Amino acid sequence: MIKPEILAPAGSLEKLKIAIDFGADAVYIGGGKLNLRAFSDNFTNDEMAEGVKYCHDRGKKLYVTMNVFPRNFDLKGVEEYILSLVELGIDAIIVADPAIIVAAKEVAPNLEIHLSTQANTVNWKAAKFWHEQGIKRIVLARELTFNEINVIKENLPEECELEAFVHGSMCIAYSGRCLISNYMLGRDANKGICSNACRYKYYLVEETRPGEYYPVVEDDKGTYIMNSKDLCMIKHIPELMKSGIYSFKIEGRMKSEFYVASVVKAYREAVDSYMADPENYEFKEEWLDTLSRISHRKYHTGFFMGKSGEQTYDVSSYVRDYEIVGVVQSYDDETKIATILQKNRVYDGDELDVLRAHTPNFNVKLEEMFDVEKKVPATVANRAHMIFKAKVETPLKEKDMLVKCKKGLEL
Incomplete structure (x- = not known):
């Protein structure tokens, strides 16, 4: 049995160290260019160098996100930036756009490339295509079920790794490709400045009845609102372990130190417990208790179980006890x-x-x-x-x- 990687978010150098200290096998961070978290404390080159050393001294890895969809003007200086990352000793870049893949292959052919969830990989042929372009790891779309993931894994070469989100915020749009924020506030979700407009409280207004607001509700056929529950797969470690997913990814580069420590701790203990004795593995309520203490929306299993329409609900507030x-x-x-x-x-x-x-x-x-x-x-x-x-x-x-x-x- 291959022990999966626990991959933690690191919105700052301090959070990086906390993630590693609490048991993460690797962290992903944003640098100065082309990442989808423009409002997080993205790393300077000096901070990145310190982060790389902190990880490597402890046998851990560091990945850098370059997962925006760049326009022509965004491509200026991409090759130089990639070379600077290589010189810092990072372990891989996470990308979504072919332009950045091409640039990386040209100037740093030995650099490991991971395909971001933003690329919407939902079938095995697409995954195989990307692997043939030199992609080492596919970060799967959040919308996949366990059955679909199994099919993808069965049709890929062994050396092609799969990564999937197992905990954190979910997006109402397909793998984060959303225009609502841009349309309403001019903040482009695909450039890292999403306003989370899907979390707002909405009402319907009929054009001939201004001032009369009708609440958007849910009925037995489904939901008509956009706010998503948070993903939490801590109760389903055995299914994750058997799925072929190599890297268990935690969302949250803009979340707190408390969040990073708590989530990494819970999943580290759960995975280690399973690896120690798969046949007699038992879920421990203390893991869920740890996750229930951090700021979160109501938890859900996302799309893994094949249940549609259950990931949204009518309350956008966080639990912050x-x-x-x-x-x-x-x-x-x-x-x-x-x-x-x-x-x-x-x-x-x-x-x-x-x-x-x-x-x-x-x-x-x-x-x-x-x-x-x-x-x-x-x-x-x-x-x-x-x-x-x-x-x-x-x-x-x-x-x-x-x-x-x-x-x-x-x-």
């Missing part, structure tokens, strides 16, 4: 004092959950808080990135994330 309030910088075993970087408001006496890589979650209590900058005792850490100390009876480690339930608490 938990938040990260601090990251441990150090812990003194003798005094039991933790030094903590504040992320959100936290009070002296708060009971918190600890999110740690490769470790079951556990609870701690903060006591005797102390403001390091002002050098005075503190009842609350309420300044952005405030450094404070607190007595914690249970030993902590550097990089532990402290998580707080927001329900019923003053924020």
Whole structure:
């Protein structure tokens, strides 16, 4: 059995390190050009070099997205940019357009190329065609079922890898090819600046009755709204393992550090548990509990199970019951004092959950808080990135994330 790759998003250098620390086998990032997340903290060359080193020192990989659909003017400097990525030591580029594939083959023939989900690969002949053009890995369209994926895998050479999204936001448009944002706000989804207009709350207005708004609803025949649930396949690890998918991809380059750590941790533990003993594998509710704490929309299995019309619903709001309030910088075993970087408001006496890589979650209590900058005792850490100390009876480690339930608490 081939152990699949867990591929995590990294919208910043800090998130890259968190993803690797929590168990990702590889990360995908955006550089300075031609990626579909214009609003994320895309990497400078210096940050990319540090990220490559951080990954390679730990036996992990780093991929760079170049997955826009470029116009003629976008192609200026593409060859030079690709060569700069090669010099930095990246492991592969993720592309959607033949122009970038051609440019990469011309100037960097040994560079590994992955075909983005934006290319809408939904059948085995298309996958085989792309492989014959020099594509090492096909990132499948999100709209495929397990049965369709199995057929694709059966008709491809062994060396052609398949990658599929297993967790994160879904798009109402076919593999993200959407014009709504561009039409309404002039922000092109295919250039990385999507406004997520599909998430807005819509009403119908009949042209002769201005001011009379009719809610868009769902009936027993299906849904007529555009907002998608979030994909979550944590309960279906055995099916994923048997599908022929080599890389389990997590969506979310614009998501938080808390999101990256939690999702990678859950899928890492689930995959490792299955690999250790496939015959006696059992799903653990703690994995879903970890995923339920991050900001998310209602979860769904997407198209994998062949059920259409169930991935959309009439509520666009996120579930945000938990938040990260601090990251441990150090812990003194003798005094039991933790030094903590504040992320959100936290009070002296708060009971918190600890999110740690490769470790079951556990609870701690903060006591005797102390403001390091002002050098005075503190009842609350309420300044952005405030450094404070607190007595914690249970030993902590550097990089532990402290998580707080927001329900019923003053924020």
